[in-house]
Amino acid sequence: MGMTLTEKIMASHSGKPTVQPGETINMRLDMVMANELSARLTFDILEQWNVEKVFDPDKVILIPDHFTPNKDILSAKITKVVREFAHRHKIKHYYEQGRAGIEHAVIAEKGLVFPGETLIGGDSHTCTSGALGAFATGVGSTDIAAALLTGEIWMRVPPTIKIEYQGKPGKYIYGKDLIIHTLSQLGTSFATYKAIEYGGDSLRYLAITDRLTMANMAIEAGGKNGIFEVDDVTIGYLKRTSRYLEKPQDIIKLRADKDADYENSFMLDISGLEPQVAFPFSPGNGHPISDAKDIKIDQVVIGTCTNGWFEDMKLAASVLKGRQIHPHVRVIVIPGSVAIQQRCIKEGLAEIFIDSGCVFSTSTCGPCIGGHMGVLGPDEVCVSTTNRNFVGRMGDKTSKSYLVNPAIAAASAIAGQIMHPDNL
Amino acid sequence: MLLRGKSHKFGDDISTDHIAPGRLFHLRSNLPELAKHVLEDADPEFAKKVQPNDFVVGGKNFGLGSSREHAPTIIKLSGVSAVLAKSFARIFFRNAINVGLPVLICDTDKINAGDELEIDLSMGTIKNLTTGTKLTFSPLPDAMIRILNDGGLVAHIEKHGDFKLN
Numbered sequence: 001m002g003m004t005l006t007e008k009i010m011a012s013h014s015g016k017p018t019v020q021p022g023e024t025i026n027m028r029l030d031m032v033m034a035n036e037l038s039a040r041l042t043f044d045i046l047e048q049w050n051v052e053k054v055f056d057p058d059k060v061i062l063i064p065d066h067f068t069p070n071k072d073i074l075s076a077k078i079t080k081v082v083r084e085f086a087h088r089h090k091i092k093h094y095y096e097q098g099r100a101g102i103e104h105a106v107i108a109e110k111g112l113v114f115p116g117e118t119l120i121g122g123d124s125h126t127c128t129s130g131a132l133g134a135f136a137t138g139v140g141s142t143d144i145a146a147a148l149l150t151g152e153i154w155m156r157v158p159p160t161i162k163i164e165y166q167g168k169p170g171k172y173i174y175g176k177d178l179i180i181h182t183l184s185q186l187g188t189s190f191a192t193y194k195a196i197e198y199g200g201d202s203l204r205y206l207a208i209t210d211r212l213t214m215a216n217m218a219i220e221a222g223g224k225n226g227i228f229e230v231d232d233v234t235i236g237y238l239k240r241t242s243r244y245l246e247k248p249q250d251i252i253k254l255r256a257d258k259d260a261d262y263e264n265s266f267m268l269d270i271s272g273l274e275p276q277v278a279f280p281f282s283p284g285n286g287h288p289i290s291d292a293k294d295i296k297i298d299q300v301v302i303g304t305c306t307n308g309w310f311e312d313m314k315l316a317a318s319v320l321k322g323r324q325i326h327p328h329v330r331v332i333v334i335p336g337s338v339a340i341q342q343r344c345i346k347e348g349l350a351e352i353f354i355d356s357g358c359v360f361s362t363s364t365c366g367p368c369i370g371g372h373m374g375v376l377g378p379d380e381v382c383v384s385t386t387n388r389n390f391v392g393r394m395g396d397k398t399s400k401s402y403l404v405n406p407a408i409a410a411a412s413a414i415a416g417q418i419m420h421p422d423n424l
Numbered sequence: 425m426l427l428r429g430k431s432h433k434f435g436d437d438i439s440t441d442h443i444a445p446g447r448l449f450h451l452r453s454n455l456p457e458l459a460k461h462v463l464e465d466a467d468p469e470f471a472k473k474v475q476p477n478d479f480v481v482g483g484k485n486f487g488l489g490s491s492r493e494h495a496p497t498i499i500k501l502s503g504v505s506a507v508l509a510k511s512f513a514r515i516f517f518r519n520a521i522n523v524g525l526p527v528l529i530c531d532t533d534k535i536n537a538g539d540e541l542e543i544d545l546s547m548g549t550i551k552n553l554t555t556g557t558k559l560t561f562s563p564l565p566d567a568m569i570r571i572l573n574d575g576g577l578v579a580h581i582e583k584h585g586d587f588k589l590n
Contacts, residue, residue, distance in 0.1 A: 024567060026587070037452065041493055045578050067449070074450055124491040124515055140493035140519035142577045146587070154567065154587060188437065189485040193514050222485065222513055282437065369446035369490075390441040390489060392465040397445070 002257025004160035005227045006195035009135040009254075013118050021159040021263070029059065030117040031093075032147045035103055035365075036064035036075075038122025039082045041141035046148060054089050055151035061093040061112060061121075062086050063103040066365040070097075071372040101337025101363035104128035104305040108212060109339055111241025115230045115254040120144070120153055124219045125305055125387065130227035131208065131215035132234055133254045137225045158224045159263035161191055164200035167271030172421060174315075175210025176307060176385065176405035178202070179217045180276035182268060184286030192222030194263065197256060199229060202270050208237040209309035216306050217387050220283040230254045277418060278403035281391045289408060292418040298380040300331040300413040301394075302358075302406050304368045307385035308336030310343055312406040317349040319410035319421050325357035326416030332359045332367060332374040358413075370395045383412045425545045425573075427505045427526075429477035433537035434466055436483035440490040440516065442466040444498055452494060459498040476503035479541055481532050483509060487516025496520040496527075506543060508532055508550070508561075521568045524576030530561040545572075 003011065007019050014025040034042055039062055054060055064082055067075040079097070086094035093112060100106045104125055113119045115133030119126060122144045129136035139153070147153050163186075165178055196218050203211070211228050218226025228234070230253045238244055238251050274288035302316045313335055325331050333353045335341040341363060344350045353360045359374070366373030368386040376382055376395030382402070384394065389401035402418060411421040442465045444458060451458040463470045463480070480499060486509035487495060496519045499507060506526040510533075520527040526545060535541065539554040546569075550559040564572070574580035581587070 024565070037449070038491065038493070040453070048578060049581060072450065074453060078453070122491060124489065126491075138491040138515055140491050140496075140515060140522060142493060142522035143518065146577060146581060149581070150586065152587075156565075188488065189511060189513070192485065192511060219515075222488065224514055369449075371446050371449065375447065388439075388441070388489060390439040392445040392447065393439075393441045395447060397465045 001261055002259035004195065004260045004262065005133065005197055005229065005254060005256050006135055006160055006225060007157060009116055009118060010155065010157050012116065019157045021157050023157045025155055025157060026152045027118060027155045029120060029147055029151055029153060031059050031061055031113050031119040032144060033061035033103060033107065033119060033121035033126060034144050035066050035123055036068070036078050036082045037066050038141045038144055040078045042122065042144045042148065043081060043085055045142060045145035049149065051149055054148045057090045058092045060091045060148065061107065062091050063095050063100060063106060064097060065102045065363065066369060067371050068097045068364055069362065098362065099338060101340070102305045102308065102365060104216065105308060105336030105340065108132060109241060109337055111238055111243030114238060114251060115234065116252045120147055125216050127218045127223065127225050128212055128216040128305060130218060130225050131211035132238065133228060133230040135225055135227065138219060158193055158195045160195040160197050162197045162199065162262045162265040164265065164267050165202035165270050166200055166267060167202055167269045169202055169205050169270055170273065172275050172407045173270065173273055174405045175206055175213035177273060177276040178270060179214045180278045180283065180286040180403065181270065181273060183220055183284040185268065186221065186266065188220055188282055188284035189222040191218065194223060196221060196223045196226040198226060207311050208233050209311040212309060213306055217283065220387060229256060275405060275408050275420060277408070278389060280389050280400040280402065283388060283403055289418065289420050292402070295402065295418040296381065297329055297383050297412055297417060299374060299376060299382040300329060300409050301334065301367050301374060301382060301384040301386060302331065302409045303334030303336065304365065304386050305336060306387040307406050308334055308340065308363070310340045312385065313340060313344050313349050316406040316410040317352040319407050320356040320414070321352050323356055323414050325413050329413055329416050330359070331357065331413045332361055334361045334366065335363055337363055367394055383409050383418060385409050427477065427543040427545065429479050429505055429541065430475065431479050431481045431535050431537060431539045431541055432470060432474060433535070434480065434482045437485050437488060438466055438482050439488050440492055440495040443495040444492060455494065455497060455501055458494060459501040462498045462502045471502060474502050474504060477505045478503065480504050480507045481535050482507065483532060484511050486512050488513035491515045493519045493523060496525045497523050500525040508535070521571050522577040524572060524579070526572055528561045530559050534559055
């Protein structure tokens with residue numbers, strides 16, 4: 001019997017020729033990541049264990065990005081602990097505030113995991129790297145501590161669910177629309193404990209960044225991971241990463257076996273699909289934009305780890321260009337990384353954002369977690385390109401968020417209500 | 425291990441933002457204080473009502489969302505001895521085991537708010553002392569029982585120096 005993408009990676013990292021769903025393995029880790037929040041708890045545990053050395057300082061990624069630039073004194077204390085740990089242990093991939101960006105964007109653009117490699121991270125959206133053919137999953141701080149000690153994690157091999165997209169996407173349809181549509185059709189727990197393998201002909205109309213958005217939100221389906229096969233688009237992206245530029249190397253063109261066994265397969269036809277809006281309070285509460293009538297808004301967030309890729313910035317700017325944000329609305333644009341921010345400046349996008357009346361922010365998780373840089377007040381309504389709209393997620397528990405792609409977010413910012421760009 | 429306490433009922437899709445929202449993360453270095461707000465966005469009175477050894481009883485997909493380990497940790501700190509649900513989100517489930525909070529999958533429609541329950545973790549049985557009914561749950565995999573019996577993954581590794589799951 002052949003293997004799925006996830007099974008292949010798990011087998012190769014547990015010293016086995018094959019693995020079966022349900023089997024418990026000790027999986028070798030190529031990278032272990034934590035942000036300042038998960039790291040802080042992890043370090044307490046390591047201290048309790050008297051751990052003096054991490055398994056391999058070159059395989060550890062530490063990126064303070066959630067409440068940075070330090071939101072308050074407590075955030076400053078927490079990032080100080082992370083910084084000191086990183087220096088003491090000579091952590092290779094420690095990235096200071098202002099020098100890299102949001103963890104998942106940084107991991108992708110630096111090529112910290114390549115196809116066929118394994119990553120666990122103390123953040124649920126670690127699954128983003130599945131877009132590049134890696135096995136990547138989020139875990140808690142205790143698992144990170146054990147991984148920093150041993151370089152391994154115990155995992156149950158998940159059954160794989162295949163989702164294939166057919167049909168040509170229409171205008172203003174992106175990865176965000178495909179994943180919201182998927183969640184609205186299949187629910188927010190159809191992949192719990194399972195691997196999602198995305199595929200289908202529609203992908204050839206989409207960019208690698210659309211895949212990154214879709215892999216990012218695999219966790220919104222409950223998935224352990226969400227992964228794509230490696231093709232020329234993936235290879236093209238990886239050849240621009242700092243890892244490849246420093247040291248050109250063979251990249252595995254990882255593909256699933258033809259006779260791989262899937263627990264379930266779904267075919268979604270996306271021809272004729274309208275841009276999708278996930279209504280409060282679930283990413284699974286997706287509706288076509290034509291259902292979103294007269295929804296007045298107070299704030300718009302464009303960017304972060306879900307849709308903060310350069311292509312997203314370009315898309316938002318193309319709608320905002322030459323227009324003004326609605327007087328009652330404030331807009332916060334957050335590029336996923338410093339490199340993306342820099343490109344926005346070089347290519348004139350920053351000017352478009354600022355001219356139209358947006359806050360053009362440094363990279364941070366900030367408002368997505370109701371942390372800082374745009375927290376919602378009571379009864380406020382937000383349109384956001386982020387990945388979650390749970391009760392209280394972005395601020396006060398009476399606030400509401402609608403999840404959309406960057407073009408819809410930009411058009412809504414101008415209209416002051418949820419709006420398709422064609423109707424501006 | 426025998427657990428006995430009162431049920432506190434919640435619905436489907438209780439997220440980590442219901443349990444430990446980001447806006448309260450100024451308390452994240454002070455877990456006992458954060459625990460005073462546990463599940464606040466689902467039931468503002470819960471933290472005041474909960475008694476030591478009580479149970480949180482949810483519906484489908486309990487604990488969806490973030491990987492923040494604070495979520496199961498503060499449920500445990502509030503005195504809750506186990507979470508029962510029809511299903512759990514995977515990161516929450518894993519974190520709960522790692523911090524030593526038992527998580528049990530069963531048909532929670534058969535449990536009402538305020539019911540007195542007696543749970544036998546190793547037998548996989550739940551006696552509803554209020555209604556007189558009995559429920560069963562699939563016992564956890566051995567690896568997880570070992571971690572729970574040691575009091576969580578931290579205590580497990582302290583005891584054995586490494587994973588001793590098989």
